[in-house]
Amino acid sequence: MSLTRTLTKTRVAIHNDVDVVVAIQKGRMLAQAHGFSTNEQYITVTAISEVAHNIINYARCGEITLDIVEQGKRCAILIVATDAGPGIPDVQQALKDGYSTGAGLGLGLSGARRLMDEFEIVSEVGKGTTVTMWKWRNDNNNRAKNSRS
């Protein structure tokens, strides 16, 4: 088992739409700087956007941390969205396509779960919600950075 190393930690407080955009931009820059493909960057920003909007819509405020984690030669972006909002009474239900208690489409959490490689929600009513998501960089894409020089 190779050592897990966290390379960078970026914390973005989420209070309004501008903060959401900042989190998205930082996530994209981080993924780009660490050699994630355009598609992987897109997946990452989509997932960040969904959990950040959920913070605004359901918890009012919270924070998102963005990390790059190295495990041996593998590299992942780790996104953690935390709030101290109302919590989710039934997480399994919230993860179903089309389930929404708000005005949304109910596809945010389910979509993010599908797009990301690892996805976990810990939520307690009256205490808050933490969504943890990982996206591993696919190094079989023949990107120049990893090819023999």
Ligand SMILES: Nc1ncnc2c1ncn2[C@@H]1O[C@H](COP(=O)(O)OP(=O)(O)O)[C@@H](O)[C@H]1O
């Ligand atoms: N951070 C959160 N705090 C409390 N409830 C949440 C949070 N995130 C999601 N939820 C609940 O899960 C439901 C599904 O979320 P999501 O899939 O993003 O769909 P939508 O945002 O369109 O409703 C929301 O309608 C809401 O009830």
Ligand SMILES: [Mg+2]
């Ligand atoms: Mg949503």
